[in-house]
Amino acid sequence: MTDTTAVAAHDQAITRHYTMHYPEHPARASDPHYVDFSAYHRKTRATARCAFGQLVDDYSECLDAQGNPAPAPTAGEQPGLELHHFAVEFSLQNGIDLARLERVYPGISDPNNVGAWVESATNFQWLCAFHHRGHGGVHVAASSDYEAEHFVRGLIT
Numbered sequence: 278m279t280d281t282t283a284v285a286a287h288d289q290a291i292t293r294h295y296t297m298h299y300p301e302h303p304a305r306a307s308d309p310h311y312v313d314f315s316a317y318h319r320k321t322r323a324t325a326r327c328a329f330g331q332l333v334d335d336y337s338e339c340l341d342a343q344g345n346p347a348p349a350p351t352a353g354e355q356p357g358l359e360l361h362h363f364a365v366e367f368s369l370q371n372g373i374d375l376a377r378l379e380r381v382y383p384g385i386s387d388p389n390n391v392g393a394w395v396e397s398a399t400n401f402q403w404l405c406a407f408h409h410r411g412h413g414g415v416h417v418a419a420s421s422d423y424e425a426e427h428f429v430r431g432l433i434t
Contacts (some may be wrong), residue, residue, distance in 0.1 A: 284431040293419060304312035308367070310396035317401055318360055325358050329408040333427050338408035347405045359409045361416075362395065370395045 305311055326349050330336035336348040341357025349355040360403045365373060366380070370392055379386035385394045394400060408414050413426050413433035 291419075291422075298372075298399070299368050302368045302371050305367065308392070310392045313393065313396040314401075317396075317398055321398075321403070323354055324359070325403040326355055327358060327405040327408055327417045328402045329404055329410070329427065335407075337428070339405035340407055340411065342406040342410075344407075347407075353433075356406045358403050359406055361404045361409050362400055364400050365395055381424070386418065415433075 327336060327339045327347070330339050336355070337346075339347040339349070339355070339357065341347040342359075346355070347355060347357030367380070375386045375389055375391065376387060378391070382394070384401065387392060404415065406414075410416050412418070413423070415423055418426065418433055421423060422433060
C-alpha cells in the first residue's frame with residue numbers, strides 16, 4: 278500500500294552526537310605555513326565575498342559574528358567574513374590519508390608539503406560568520422543540511 282498523503286510543514290529538533298578523533302597538530306602560532314594563511318587573507322580580503330551567498334547570488338542571510346546583516350556591497354569589503362579551510366581543516370592535516378587526498382587534489386601526496394597545501398588558496402573559502410560558525414554554518418550543520426540550506430530559505434534556525 279502506498280502512502281500518498283502529503284506531510285504538512287513542520288519543525289523538528291535535530292541532535293547529532295559523535296566523537297571526533299583529532300590527530301596531534303601544531304599550534305597555529307607555531308605553524309610554519311601560518312604566514313601563507315595570513316598572506317592570502319591580506320591579499321584577498323578587500324574583494325572577498327561569502328561563498329555561500331555568492332553561489333546563490335543572494336547575500337540576504339549573511340551575518341557577521343554579532344548577528345548583524347553582512348550583505349555584499351556593490352564595491353569594497355563585505356563585512357563579517359572569515360576564512361574557512363574548505364577541504365581539510367588545519368587541525369586534521371596530520372591525519373590525512375595522502376593517497377586519498379592525491380586522488381582528488383593531484384600533486385600533493387608529499388607529506389612534507391601537505392601543510393603548505395592546507396594553508397593555500399585551493400583549501401580556502403571565504404564565508405560570513407553565520408555561514409561559517411553560526412547555527413546553520415558549515416562547522417555546525419550536517420553537510421546535507423548545509424548544502425540544502427543554499428536552496429531552502431530559513432531551513433535551519
